[in-house]
Amino acid sequence: MLYAPFNPDFGSQFEFAVTALEACGATIAPDLERRQLGFACRADQSAYVAAYRAYLDQTLAGSNAARFIGSSEHIHAWLVTPDLIAALDRFLCARFSEVRYLLYLRPQDELILSSYSEAVRRGEGQDFQTYLARHMRLSHWSRLKLWHQVIGRARLDLRLTSPDVLVAGDLLSDFCHAAAIDAYGLTRPPRVNEALSAAEIALRRRLNRVLPVLGRDGRLHPLYRLALRRLAPLIRGNAGRLGLSDAERAEIMSRNHADNEKIRKRYFPRRAMLF
Numbered sequence: 001m002l003y004a005p006f007n008p009d010f011g012s013q014f015e016f017a018v019t020a021l022e023a024c025g026a027t028i029a030p031d032l033e034r035r036q037l038g039f040a041c042r043a044d045q046s047a048y049v050a051a052y053r054a055y056l057d058q059t060l061a062g063s064n065a066a067r068f069i070g071s072s073e074h075i076h077a078w079l080v081t082p083d084l085i086a087a088l089d090r091f092l093c094a095r096f097s098e099v100r101y102l103l104y105l106r107p108q109d110e111l112i113l114s115s116y117s118e119a120v121r122r123g124e125g126q127d128f129q130t131y132l133a134r135h136m137r138l139s140h141w142s143r144l145k146l147w148h149q150v151i152g153r154a155r156l157d158l159r160l161t162s163p164d165v166l167v168a169g170d171l172l173s174d175f176c177h178a179a180a181i182d183a184y185g186l187t188r189p190p191r192v193n194e195a196l197s198a199a200e201i202a203l204r205r206r207l208n209r210v211l212p213v214l215g216r217d218g219r220l221h222p223l224y225r226l227a228l229r230r231l232a233p234l235i236r237g238n239a240g241r242l243g244l245s246d247a248e249r250a251e252i253m254s255r256n257h258a259d260n261e262k263i264r265k266r267y268f269p270r271r272a273m274l275f
Contacts, residue, residue, distance in 0.1 A: 001181065002065035006052050010036070011192060013072040015052045020079055020088035022049040028078070032122055036218030060095060068096060069179060076103065076143065085150040099155065101147065102178055104171070105263070106161045107275035108138045108256045109249045113242055117195040120204050123213035127205075128242060136252050141259035158267050162275060165268075198242045199235035203228075 006015040014037060021027060027045055028034050039045050060068070079085050092099045106114075116124075116131050124131070147156055157178060159165070166174040176183040196204065207213075207228070212221045220228070244252070253260075253275070260274040268274060 001067045001069060002059070002063050003069045004056070004059045005070075006055055007037075012074050013070050014074055015048075015056075016070060016072045016088060017074040017078040018045065019049050019052060019091055020075075020084045022046060023087035023091065024081075024083050026084070030122075032214060032218050033074075034218075035214055035216060038217075056095070067180070069181070080143070080146070082146055082150050085146055089151055100157060101151065101155060102157045102159065102175070103144075103147070104159050104161050105140050105274075107253075108136075108140075109244055109252045109275075110161075111138060112136070112252065113244065114195055117201065117242070118193075120196060120201050120208070123208050125205050125208045128201075132248065137255050139256065139259045141262045144263065158263075160268070160275070165271075195241065197235075197239045199238040199240070201242060203231060203235055207231075 005013050007013075014033060018028065018037070022045055027042055028037070028039060037044075037048060039048070075088065079088060089099065112132060112135055115135065116128055119131065144158070159174065159178060161171060163169040167177040168174070172188065173183065175181075176186075207224060211224045211227060213224055215221045264271055264274040
């Protein structure tokens, strides 16, 4: 098995999504990733993709591995049209005899809480109720249809993050099982990018209004990092998580029920509910 991330410091392999964007004449939208990858202009993105193509082709030429594994949440986040998905698939199919995609779906109520935490981490200042009102509708089906349209169902392995269906109730164990990876002897990585506590969210929202969040390299701005360190004692010991009321959770699942049912019937007919 071969796992060869182009940027080992990142948890997600940006290179897959960026390659597809470049092939379609598009550029990265989020400012954070542009800074992290050092893209000051379009030419920087083009050079990055050219370097990745050369790196991947050279790596594959020097390997006799039977399987190549890649992992990137940005494939799903950024490749939102059939053309973009097809561009990635062409790139991969030109290099591998068989290409399969493994996609995990997360319950919308969990996803909204997580995405709000990430939005605040990136500099968002709005309160949670405002964010919730805008994001209650999160259709997994609308995105899944695009993948069906481009690559078909046979090459797509759809899985859920719900503990009751994960192998050993654990995401990493499930991924290894689905990808036919022998996990024996492998080091389990520590959890990273945990959701912010409610107190951390409140503190960062205030800082986001008055300080730059990101430096040129995509990391926390030195002034922002200093402010967090100085103010951290004020919230120490207050690790309670942001949560949803029963009514809010019910409303989220109600708004997404019809599309969730389409997925359940096609992929998980034995389940009473998708989530």
